[in-house]
Each structure stands twice: as structure tokens, then as C-alpha cells.
Amino acid sequence: MDKALYVAMTGARATLQAQGTVSHNLANADTAGFKAALANTEAFPVRGPGYASRTAALHIDQGFDARVGAQQVTGNPLDVSLQADRWLAVQAPDGEQAYTRAGNLSLTPNGQLVTAGGHPLLDPQGNPITLPPHQSLDIGQDGTISIVPLGEGAATMAVVGRIKVVAAGQEQLTRGLDGLMRQADPQQPLAQAPGAVMATGALEQSNVDAAGALVQMIQLQRQFEMQVKVISRGDDNAQSANTLLRLSGG
Structure with missing residues (x-):
């Protein structure tokens, strides 16, 4: 009976972990450029002495949904929407290079170009971008940044x-705990994308299907309740069996 309890316990644990993934997606349903995390379970045979009769449930991270989110026209010159499989290179909190599709950019008081998360x-060349004082700014489709310096005319744009x-591609990236993407294989650096890579004045929205995620949460909750019931019934059966053994021994 203890075997059934452990198998049901692994299923309940995997369900809780899947609920955490779905909750994270729902929390980022309004985050620009967010890619929904994917999760699943797989059978994991329990190894050890004796007959191989136990198979546990194991939660696995299947990466992220690479589909492009809906486009929102904003007219803001600092908002950029990337083409499919294109990623902005940013400096992560640990100083390493990371990647994001969050195109709602801004300028700090000292002229540094950052994402909404402050990256x-x-x-x-891998250096943070800092812009000199200017009166207007334009980001080209190839990522070039042009400005009109303070006090100058439009003809002086440089x-x-x-x-x-x-x-x-999706298989080349993995999501870190800080929400930023990193190379799955550090030995294969990602190259600069040529040509038109973005559109300005628009934002890519999160690709999370909020309604579908809510339905999934309900399904996972029911699944968890069922697994807890299996654990409870298994414990009741074990107690009944122990009682019968004591009575027969008496």
C-alpha cells in the first residue's frame, strides 16, 4: 500500500508544480513580449531492488511557447515590436548577456536605453547603449538609432x-529565473540578425491565452483533489490492514 501512496504523492507534486507554471503565465498575461511557459509530466520508473512495478510522475519543463503575440500600435518611438525569432540583447543583473522580446523601452535620466524591467x-559590441541629449529620436527597422541633437534642425539627424x-529559435534558448532568455549552448554565440528586425511605434503583447490558462487551472485543481483522495484512501486501507493483522495476531 505504501507504493500506491508514493506514486499518488509524486502525481500530486507534479500537479502542484504545473499549477505554479500556469499561475506564472496568468500573472504575465499583460507583460509585453512575454512567452508562455510550457510544462508537462512524464512517467519515471522507480529503480531499485525488487520487481519494477512502480512508475512515478515527474514534472518536466518543456520550454516556452514561441508564437508571436498580438500587436498593439502605440505610436511611441521607444516601443518596438520584433520579427519572429528575433530577440533584443540586454545586460542581465549578473552582468551577462541575455535576451528578451519586451519592446517597451525607455531612457534613464542619464540617457541609457533600458527595457521596462530596467535591463x-x-x-x-556588447556595450550598454547610452544616448547623448537630443530633441527627437528614431529607431530604424534594422535597429539603428538616429537622433536630432538639441538645438539642431531635422537635417542634422545622425x-x-x-x-x-x-x-x-526556440530550441536555442532557455528561460532563467529572472525571466530573461539565455543561450541553451553557451559555446554557440548568437549572431546579429541582418535586415529589418523590428517595427517601431508598436508592441508585441504577451502570448498567454488567459481564458485557456484559467481552464487549465481548474483542470489541475480537480486533478490534484483526485490525487489527494487516492492518498487518503490508501492511508485508510493501510490502517484497516494493520488493524486486521493485529486482530489475527491476537
């Missing part, structure tokens, strides 16, 4: 930098 954008945008 500095990088240029093709290119002052370029945003690093890399090309990477």
Missing part, C-alpha cells in the same frame, strides 16, 4: 548607435 540594451538583435 540595459546592448549594441553589437546615427548614434544600433541595438543588438539576435536570431534564435
